[in-house]
Amino acid sequence: MCRLENYLKKELVICGLTASDKSDAFEKISAEIEKSSGISSGEIIRSINERESHGSTGIGSGIAIPHARISTAKEIVICIASLDHGIEYGSLDGEDVKLIFMLIVPEGKNLVYLKLLSQISLMCNDKTVRNELLKAGVEDDIVNIIRSMD
Numbered sequence: 001m002c003r004l005e006n007y008l009k010k011e012l013v014i015c016g017l018t019a020s021d022k023s024d025a026f027e028k029i030s031a032e033i034e035k036s037s038g039i040s041s042g043e044i045i046r047s048i049n050e051r052e053s054h055g056s057t058g059i060g061s062g063i064a065i066p067h068a069r070i071s072t073a074k075e076i077v078i079c080i081a082s083l084d085h086g087i088e089y090g091s092l093d094g095e096d097v098k099l100i101f102m103l104i105v106p107e108g109k110n111l112v113y114l115k116l117l118s119q120i121s122l123m124c125n126d127k128t129v130r131n132e133l134l135k136a137g138v139e140d141d142i143v144n145i146i147r148s149m150d
Contacts, residue, residue, distance in 0.1 A: 058091025
């Protein structure tokens with residue numbers, strides 16, 4: 001079964017990330033993904049920026065879900081980063097983003113890709129859950145909130 005928690009790695013859950021802007025956030029998150037998975041941070045940034053060129057992945061209420069298919073990815077990778085302050089993101093509602101779910105998926109995993117995007121979006125549309133995620137002070141809090149949803 002395709003469950004968000006099955007793709008979580010504690011080392012890819014970051015609380016209090018300091019980022020000056022969207023590009024800085026992408027660079028820092030991509031560097032963490034590269035350390036964990038071996039996928040080149042440059043390739044991640046290129047792919048994410050290509051996807052962003054088609055429309056912002058800021059879904060509103062302080063949440064963004066940048067995502068991309070990358071052929072060199074061997075597995076699905078999700079990095080969740082809460083920011084120490086909101087950054088301008090070009091979100092649909094104009095609000096600054098404070099929580100980023102970056103999703104990297106190998107080519108050919110389209111069904112899982114869409115299911116994970118949907119799960120993240122539905123979870124973040126729940127005001128109570130969204131507020132808990134935004135207020136989480138440590139990585140374990142974020143992991144536990146997500147596990148309680150699945």
